[in-house]
Amino acid sequence: MTTIEIKEAGFTYPDGTRALEDLTLTIPTGMRMAIIGQNGAGKTTAAKLLNGLLKPTEGSVQIGDWKTTEKTTAQLSRKVGYVFQNPDDQIFHNEVIEEVRFGPKNMGFDNDKVEEITRWAIELCGISEYAEENPYNLPYSMRKFVTIASVIAMDSDVIIMDEPTAGQDKIGLEILGRLLDVLKEKGKTVITITHDMEFATAHFDRIVVMANRRIIADGQATDVFYRPDILKESMLKPPAVAHMAALLGFGDGVLHRSELVELIKKRHLVE
Amino acid sequence: MNGIIQLKNVSYRYPVGEDWALRNVSIDIQRGELVSIVGNNSSGKTTLCNLIRGFIPHFYKGEVEGSVEVDGQSVEDYQLGQLGARIGYVFQNPFIQISGVKETVFDEVAFGLENLGVPVEEIIPRVEEMLKLVKIENLREKNPFELSGGQRQRVAIAAIIVMDPDILVFDEPSSQLDPIGTEQVFDIIRLMKERGKTIVLVEHKMDLVAEHSDRLIVLDKGTIVMDGPVREVLEAPLYRSFNIQYPHVTEVALELQEAGVELRFLPIRADELPLCLGAVERKVNPDDNN
Numbered sequence: 001m002t003t004i005e006i007k008e009a010g011f012t013y014p015d016g017t018r019a020l021e022d023l024t025l026t027i028p029t030g031m032r033m034a035i036i037g038q039n040g041a042g043k044t045t046a047a048k049l050l051n052g053l054l055k056p057t058e059g060s061v062q063i064g065d066w067k068t069t070e071k072t073t074a075q076l077s078r079k080v081g082y083v084f085q086n087p088d089d090q091i092f093h094n095e096v097i098e099e100v101r102f103g104p105k106n107m108g109f110d111n112d113k114v115e116e117i118t119r120w121a122i123e124l125c126g127i128s129e130y131a132e133e134n135p136y137n138l139p140y141s142m143r144k145f146v147t148i149a150s151v152i153a154m155d156s157d158v159i160i161m162d163e164p165t166a167g168q169d170k171i172g173l174e175i176l177g178r179l180l181d182v183l184k185e186k187g188k189t190v191i192t193i194t195h196d197m198e199f200a201t202a203h204f205d206r207i208v209v210m211a212n213r214r215i216i217a218d219g220q221a222t223d224v225f226y227r228p229d230i231l232k233e234s235m236l237k238p239p240a241v242a243h244m245a246a247l248l249g250f251g252d253g254v255l256h257r258s259e260l261v262e263l264i265k266k267r268h269l270v271e
Numbered sequence: 272m273n274g275i276i277q278l279k280n281v282s283y284r285y286p287v288g289e290d291w292a293l294r295n296v297s298i299d300i301q302r303g304e305l306v307s308i309v310g311n312n313s314s315g316k317t318t319l320c321n322l323i324r325g326f327i328p329h330f331y332k333g334e335v336e337g338s339v340e341v342d343g344q345s346v347e348d349y350q351l352g353q354l355g356a357r358i359g360y361v362f363q364n365p366f367i368q369i370s371g372v373k374e375t376v377f378d379e380v381a382f383g384l385e386n387l388g389v390p391v392e393e394i395i396p397r398v399e400e401m402l403k404l405v406k407i408e409n410l411r412e413k414n415p416f417e418l419s420g421g422q423r424q425r426v427a428i429a430a431i432i433v434m435d436p437d438i439l440v441f442d443e444p445s446s447q448l449d450p451i452g453t454e455q456v457f458d459i460i461r462l463m464k465e466r467g468k469t470i471v472l473v474e475h476k477m478d479l480v481a482e483h484s485d486r487l488i489v490l491d492k493g494t495i496v497m498d499g500p501v502r503e504v505l506e507a508p509l510y511r512s513f514n515i516q517y518p519h520v521t522e523v524a525l526e527l528q529e530a531g532v533e534l535r536f537l538p539i540r541a542d543e544l545p546l547c548l549g550a551v552e553r554k555v556n557p558d559d560n561n
Contacts, residue, residue, distance in 0.1 A: 015417075017417075037449070038421075038449045038451065038452070039419050039420065039421025039422055039447075039448060039449050039452055040419050040421070040422060044419065085420050085447070086420070137287070139312050139313060139317065141312045142312065142313075163420070163447065166446045166447055167312075167443055167446045167475070168312075168475070169310075169311040169312045169475055169515070169516070170311065170514055170515055170516045171311055171312070171514065172312060195447075195448065195449045195450060195453075197450065198519070235449070235450075235451045236449070236450060236451075237450040237451070239519075240478060240519035240520070240541060241519065241523075243541050244519070244520060244523060244541050244544050247541065247542065247544055247545055248544065248545060248548070257519070257522065257523055257526070260523055261523060261526045261527060261530065264523075264527055264532060264548065265527065265530050265532060268527075268532045268533075268548060269530070269531065269532060
């Protein structure tokens with residue numbers, strides 16, 4: 001069990017830039033949580049506290065029974081996998097399969113498990129046909145899947161993904177959706193940072209909204225996207241479906257396409 | 272009339288590639304047009320952009336067939352620097368666009384103008400105007416490498432637009448931006464269109480493509496499979512066969528049609544949804560958007 005417990009954590013970068021204030025969050029095992037908010041709101045800093053890449057300058061971050069300040073980033077990476085926003089910060093092998101194999105090898109899995117989990121991760125990320133390629137010959141969106149595969153192959157309890165939908169086409173979004181379903185079945189905790197409100201609404205049980213270095217809302221999608229005050233402060237826009245529902249005069253709470261379609265069908269097929 | 276950008280029967284194969292990345296592509300883009308290019312990843316969108324801006328064949332070698340002309344002159348006959356002054360290219364990945372040689376955002380935005388030999392007294396006001404336009408005035412003293420992804424994307428856009436090229440190529444300019452930042456980028460694109468720029472846009476966010484484009488080109492496996500006014504392309508049943516995203520409202524509408532709900536037309540912008548459902552009783556001409 002790897003519950004994440006953050007208490008009154010703050011963070012100031014060495015140059016004095018204040019990036020986070022008073023972050024308090026409990027993330028139980030198996031939760032799927034999206035962090036949303038404007039560029040510069042502190043999302044990536046918050047995520048980096050969760051995996052120990054950054055240590056809080058105040059308060060505490062605890063991963064299972066480990067305090068992040070007492071462990072090295074390498075130790076913490078066994079519990080929390082992190083997919084960077086920019087895949088090029090993360091890729092350093094010249095063959096996709098080598099890149100993906102690196103993590104599980106380092107985890108000390110036996111050879112069979114390394115091979116098995118490497119293949120599994122590559123297939124799940126839809127990059128099997130590129131296994132022998134140099135990652136840098138692949139387009140950005142595929143390089144992102146190389147880094148996702150590398151992280152899930154480590155089989156850590158918690159997986160953090162920074163902007164996984166950026167630059168993905170429809171096929172890429174479908175692969176991501178499937179991947180999240182598989183991770184859910186395996187009971188993994190998945191935390192994502194995203195600007196894609198449709199993605200957040202479709203796949204995450206809990207939405208944390210950040211603005212100006214703080215959490216300003218924490219709940220289900222409907223608790224967030226129908227709150228004008230929160231939208232205003234965070235400068236976010238609700239998913240397109242909410243806008244369409246409003247145009248048609250449906251009440252609050254509609255967020256999924258299927259809900260909207262049902263409401264319209266009811267109204268227009270009965271008449 | 273001949274277009275500002277003309278591709279005739281262009282095929283291209285990367286140096287190490289076995290297959291053609293583009294096959295027999297012909298496009299004629301008129302001055303002032305905003306053309307969006309859509310297609311799934313690996314369909315050839317970025318390759319097409321690289322041909323238009325002369326990176327193929329100047330920078331990437333490989334095998335090119337057919338001709339690419341900008342303003343009636345083959346891109347091969349331009350110096351790459353000359354083309355760079357005519358065509359501004361905003362990268363998909365802002366992390367690789369930042370020069371790495373400048374220590375502040377202000378200097379980064381000024382870098383291109385310096386390289387073009389613009390006098391200093393002209394550079395300063397142009398950079399000032401640009402920082403304001405792209406809403407990054409507050410970042411002027413920051414090191415570009417300390418910025419978040421979204422901030423860097425804005426700096427990258429400013430650094431290109433400040434050079435005032437006739438043609439702008441945007442390769443997924445908003446991929447790292449939040450919804451408001453995305454809107455701001457599209458406000459800039461709209462402004463550039465009003466200033467008469469010719470714009471080529473690669474973008475996955477179809478709501479924005481539908482709202483801003485005059486024309487839509489669909490690429491599939493290196494071939495142009497559709498090319499026409501944005502509404503005509505999205506309305507055509509053929510579009511569905513390429514498994515590319517639709518605008519959100521169009522997806523809703525298609526599901527409704529399948530369920531037997533009658534629509535007056537297929538909406539491509541959210542505000543058309545009430546009209547297509549007949550909620551407002553008046554003659555609707557979907558092309559009358561203003």
